[in-house]
Amino acid sequence: MRVLIAGAGIGGLYLAHGLHRAGVDVEVFERAASPDAFAAGYRIHIDRDGDRALRSCLPPRQVADYEAACGRPPRTFAFVDERLRELLAVEIAPAGADSGHRSINRYRLREILLSGLDDRVRFGRELAGFEQGDDVTARFADGSATAGTILVGAEGTHSPTRAQLLPHAGRVDTGVDGITGRVVPHGPPAELLPSAFADGPGLVLAPGGRNLFVATHEDYLVWGLSARRESLPAGGIGDLVPDRLHSLARELTARWHPRLRHLVDAASEVSGFTIKTSVPVPPWPAGRVTVLGDAIHSMPPSRGIGANTALRDAELLCRNLTSGMAPVAAIAAYEQEMRAYGFAAVKASVQAQRQGLVANPLAFSASKAALRVLNAVPVLRDRVFR
Numbered sequence: 001m002r003v004l005i006a007g008a009g010i011g012g013l014y015l016a017h018g019l020h021r022a023g024v025d026v027e028v029f030e031r032a033a034s035p036d037a038f039a040a041g042y043r044i045h046i047d048r049d050g051d052r053a054l055r056s057c058l059p060p061r062q063v064a065d066y067e068a069a070c071g072r073p074p075r076t077f078a079f080v081d082e083r084l085r086e087l088l089a090v091e092i093a094p095a096g097a098d099s100g101h102r103s104i105n106r107y108r109l110r111e112i113l114l115s116g117l118d119d120r121v122r123f124g125r126e127l128a129g130f131e132q133g134d135d136v137t138a139r140f141a142d143g144s145a146t147a148g149t150i151l152v153g154a155e156g157t158h159s160p161t162r163a164q165l166l167p168h169a170g171r172v173d174t175g176v177d178g179i180t181g182r183v184v185p186h187g188p189p190a191e192l193l194p195s196a197f198a199d200g201p202g203l204v205l206a207p208g209g210r211n212l213f214v215a216t217h218e219d220y221l222v223w224g225l226s227a228r229r230e231s232l233p234a235g236g237i238g239d240l241v242p243d244r245l246h247s248l249a250r251e252l253t254a255r256w257h258p259r260l261r262h263l264v265d266a267a268s269e270v271s272g273f274t275i276k277t278s279v280p281v282p283p284w285p286a287g288r289v290t291v292l293g294d295a296i297h298s299m300p301p302s303r304g305i306g307a308n309t310a311l312r313d314a315e316l317l318c319r320n321l322t323s324g325m326a327p328v329a330a331i332a333a334y335e336q337e338m339r340a341y342g343f344a345a346v347k348a349s350v351q352a353q354r355q356g357l358v359a360n361p362l363a364f365s366a367s368k369a370a371l372r373v374l375n376a377v378p379v380l381r382d383r384v385f386r
């Protein structure tokens with residue numbers, strides 16, 4: 001069996017490692033000209049399942065590199081209002097215990113996933129389309145082609161494999177814009193960070209359909225401001241340059257607690273993005289071409305599970321392809337399972353985004369009251385957030 005993977009992202013590289021370790025002939029084709037072309041980017045949250053999947057698939061040296069690159073595990077997740085009044089504090093793990101959750105810079109994670117696959121990854125090869133028959137032929141933008149037993153599209157949100165395989169599979173605008181900022185403090189991060197976020201990330205819920213995600217990573221802090229587009233001046237972030245985005249973030253938080261305003265103000269790198277999501281696709285007949293990760297189920301970042309779901313796909317597909325099943329049967333079993341949990345993750349992320357951006361003043365007060373009730377009844381809180 002020869003497996004072609006388009007896209008050297010988190011999902012594609014994980015699958016390549018798993019197959020390579022199992023002795024399968026695998027080749028990854030990546031559009032970027034070299035690993036240096038990958039943006040340094042933000043840290044991502046790896047949940048317990050993602051952490052387990054990475055440890056079980058990677059060779060020992062890469063596991064050691066992964067462990068060394070992970071930040072301090074978060075212990076709590078806090079919800080506060082824009083005046084920094086506590087709404088709910090969720091304990092992810094008791095003091096002194098390891099929560100099993102990790103955070104790692106996505107660039108570093110890719111670097112780790114790339115090591116050990118050096119001769120299996122081809123850079124500067126942008127997949128353009130494919131042809132299916134007794135085998136599959138992948139065609140590239142540079143006019144070249146290669147044949148394999150199966151093709152896996154792991155090219156992220158703008159996947160050409162998805163566009164050809166499932167032309168009806170759409171992505172829709174959620175009507176929410178995001179502005180992110182990175183803050184490198186001059187002193188210890190704790191001086192800049194509101195104490196609610198000292199032991200883990202959290203969310204500031206603000207009136208008018210806005211919220212601010214805050215997380216600290218050893219030597220820097222990040223924030224992500226989300227807002228319903230209809231509540232923004234000029235109808236959204238459009239193609240504002242970083243300076244204008246920063247001014248807009250300051251404007252949107254002008255009435256918030258001074259510590260939060262200070263945090264927003266102190267950002268040195270600011271960028272913006274519109275938040276889109278996949279819509280569930282009804283089952284399709286399995287063949288020699290499949291898709292994984294954001295290529296099929298991209299979702300808002302509200303729950304921090306997109307990459308974890310891509311890892312789950314890659315782990316499952318790898319297991320099926322190396323189980324002795326015929327390739328198309330292995331893909332059929334993978335797709336059936338993936339559609340269920342993948343689109344459930346999309347739904348949960350869209351719902352979490354909606355719940356965190358309540359514009360109606362009465363509904364906003366009610367949701368804050370509900371969080372306070374949960375906070376006051378630990379048994380209920382633990383059940384809801386388990």
Ligand SMILES: Cc1cc2nc3c(=O)[nH]c(=O)nc-3n(C[C@H](O)[C@H](O)[C@H](O)COP(=O)(O)OP(=O)(O)OC[C@H]3O[C@@H](n4cnc5c(N)ncnc54)[C@H](O)[C@@H]3O)c2cc1C
Nearest residue numbers: 007009010011031045127155156293294304305306307308
């Ligand atoms: C602000 C933000 C925060 C996030 N935080 C988290 C988090 O905390 N936890 C989490 O689990 N998820 C998070 N996510 C989601 C996560 O980043 C994605 O779900 C994850 O990267 C998807 O992995 P992937 O392998 O499917 O695709 P990607 O990582 O996007 O990789 C796709 C690869 O394919 C390549 N490619 C594209 N087109 C082609 C082509 N035609 N031919 C060949 N190669 C191609 C690209 O260059 C890229 O290398 C976040 C997302 C955002 C936007």
